[in-house]
Amino acid sequence: MGGLTIPTMDDIDIRSKKVLLRIDINSPVDENGKIIDDSRIKAHVETIKELIDKDNSVVLMSHQGRPGDKDFISLEEHSKLISKHLNREVIFVDDVIGPYAREIIKNLKNGEILLLDNVRLISEELIEAPPQQHVKTFLVRKLTPFFNIYINDAFATAHRSQPSIVGFPLVLPSAAGRVMEREVSALARIFNAEDTPKIFVLGGGKVHDTIRIIENLMRTRIADRILTGGLVAELFSVAKGMNLNTKNMEILERMGILSLVPRARKLLLSGAPIEIPVDYKVEINGNVIEEPASKITGVIKDIGPATVEIYSSLIKDAKVVVLRGPMGVIEDERFRDGSKSVLKASLEGWGYVIIGGGHMISALDKDMKIDNNKVHISTGGGALLLFLSGERLPALEALSMSMTNRVMNNAS
Numbered sequence: 001m002g003g004l005t006i007p008t009m010d011d012i013d014i015r016s017k018k019v020l021l022r023i024d025i026n027s028p029v030d031e032n033g034k035i036i037d038d039s040r041i042k043a044h045v046e047t048i049k050e051l052i053d054k055d056n057s058v059v060l061m062s063h064q065g066r067p068g069d070k071d072f073i074s075l076e077e078h079s080k081l082i083s084k085h086l087n088r089e090v091i092f093v094d095d096v097i098g099p100y101a102r103e104i105i106k107n108l109k110n111g112e113i114l115l116l117d118n119v120r121l122i123s124e125e126l127i128e129a130p131p132q133q134h135v136k137t138f139l140v141r142k143l144t145p146f147f148n149i150y151i152n153d154a155f156a157t158a159h160r161s162q163p164s165i166v167g168f169p170l171v172l173p174s175a176a177g178r179v180m181e182r183e184v185s186a187l188a189r190i191f192n193a194e195d196t197p198k199i200f201v202l203g204g205g206k207v208h209d210t211i212r213i214i215e216n217l218m219r220t221r222i223a224d225r226i227l228t229g230g231l232v233a234e235l236f237s238v239a240k241g242m243n244l245n246t247k248n249m250e251i252l253e254r255m256g257i258l259s260l261v262p263r264a265r266k267l268l269l270s271g272a273p274i275e276i277p278v279d280y281k282v283e284i285n286g287n288v289i290e291e292p293a294s295k296i297t298g299v300i301k302d303i304g305p306a307t308v309e310i311y312s313s314l315i316k317d318a319k320v321v322v323l324r325g326p327m328g329v330i331e332d333e334r335f336r337d338g339s340k341s342v343l344k345a346s347l348e349g350w351g352y353v354i355i356g357g358g359h360m361i362s363a364l365d366k367d368m369k370i371d372n373n374k375v376h377i378s379t380g381g382g383a384l385l386l387f388l389s390g391e392r393l394p395a396l397e398a399l400s401m402s403m404t405n406r407v408m409n410n411a412s
């Protein structure tokens with residue numbers, strides 16, 4: 001991807017070794033600190049299974065939240081969920097680099113799995129710095145001697161230049177795990193010039209990030225069409241000179257979105273193929289009504305049925321469809337139709353579909369048929385945004401560097 005080649009588990013000898021496996025099981029938790037969605041945990045089962053089947057002993061490392069936040073919790077419950085999905089025992093140790101953890105790592109036998117506690121208990125893990133600096137951290141220096149191999153399966157943390165992500169690849173033979181590998185090869189399709197037409201369906205509330213994505217799509221001339229929803233659509237509607245009425249303008253102002261209007265105008269003037277909704281579902285005094293985009297009186301909450309029809313027909317002809325961010329306020333059942341309909345059209349079309357972002361993924365219904373050969377559901381949030389903005393992901397750079405280092409070491 002982006003010219004980077006990264007080693008996978010097929011490129012290194014991973015039999016009967018002691019493996020350090022960086023995963024991302026950072027999960028949403030409720031007010032009592034209980035995990036409410038274990039999809040990231042489930043995603044890593046395949047990589048762990050493969051390592052165990054190859055007679056390795058596996059030490060799992062992950063973060064959860066950040067110090068000071070409510071979701072900064074121990075990984076004990078995570079260990080139980082990994083164990084449940086793997087159907088095998090997972091030892092948990094409430095330590096990361098201390099003598100107790102190191103002793104257990106040292107004595108771990110082939111076929112055994114150990115989960116270390118939240119790696120962000122080690123303050124070094126919060127520092128963003130280049131790999132060469134992170135090689136010198138206590139985390140990397142204390143743990144490296146116990147391992148033969150480092151595998152990074154944490155695509156969702158690929159945008160962080162932290163020691164557990166970029167430090168180990170410089171000192172241990174390293175490779176991408178199966179989740180990382182799948183993400184990278186699926187996302188590489190986005191920048192493959194041969195797969196056209198490509199349609200991007202961009203919605204949600206992270207408008208500052210999304211405008212960077214659109215700027216990159218223009219720079220790289222990757223998108224044939226960009227269909228907007230959510231607050232992204234409102235920004236481009238204002239930039240096109242539509243009158244969204246005072247209430248919606250106040251919301252955009254409060255969220256700092258109006259400051260992006262000049263950038264949005266510049267994109268439109270440079271010929272960006274951006275489509276905006278022709279109608280919306282709005283809320284007025286608790287009631288839901290449909291209004292044409294030219295006559296908005298309520299608060300915009302979803303794209304309307306005419307827009308769904310136009311977007312769906314465009315999506316069905318695409319070779320690659322990328323969906324990120326919902327079309328409306330999907331937390332409210334009354335405003336989920338827009339997101340569900342564009343998802344349905346994408347799944348029914350003949351193109352390859354990439355779905356990213358927690359909200360859009362949560363709009364997938366259980367009865368929607370998902371063909372894994374043509375649908376990729378990304379585990380990445382921030383990492384996916386950065387990737388789509390055309391920026392390099394430190395995790396991939398470090399894995400790529402590890403390969404160059406190995407080639408050089410073998411030659412000397």
Ligand SMILES: Nc1ncnc2c1ncn2[C@@H]1O[C@H](COP(=O)(O)OP(=O)(O)OP(=O)(O)O)[C@@H](O)[C@H]1O
Nearest residue numbers: 204205206230231300325328329357358359360381
């Ligand atoms: N018209 C709208 N007005 C206000 N909020 C909106 C509107 N449309 C969508 N949203 C909000 O956008 C939020 C989701 O956007 P966001 O960009 O965070 O997407 P995401 O897919 O969840 O991203 P990630 O998983 O990376 O955090 C939801 O909380 C939703 O209510």
Ligand SMILES: O=C(O)[C@H](O)COP(=O)(O)O
Nearest residue numbers: 024026065156157381382
């Ligand atoms: O959920 C995420 O985006 C990743 O787990 C990274 O977490 P962070 O934003 O706290 O670094």
